Amino acid sequence: MVDAQRRKACPICGKPVDDSFRPFCSKRCADVDLNRWLSGVYAVPVTDDEKEDEFRDEPDGQN
Numbered sequence: 048m049v050d051a052q053r054r055k056a057c058p059i060c061g062k063p064v065d066d067s068f069r070p071f072c073s074k075r076c077a078d079v080d081l082n083r084w085l086s087g088v089y090a091v092p093v094t095d096d097e098k099e100d101e102f103r104d105e106p107d108g109q110n
Contacts, residue, residue, distance in 0.1 A: 055064045057072035059079050064072055071077040083089050 055070070056062065057064055057070070057076050059071060059076035062072040062076075064070055068074060068077050071080065
């Protein structure tokens with residue numbers, strides 16, 4: 048199991064993962080990742096669904 052942990056690499060810099068900062072190697076890399084999330088670098092892709100848009104546009108009397 049120790050070999051499996053050694054093979055894991057930090058997603059930011061590629062160094063071996065430290066258990067206290069997992070999945071990162073250090074607090075610095077964890078902070079870099081957090082900054083990327085907060086600044087919008089990482090984003091969940093959204094697809095436009097025409098049927099869903101049409102459903103939202105229909106008056107349903109519940110608003």
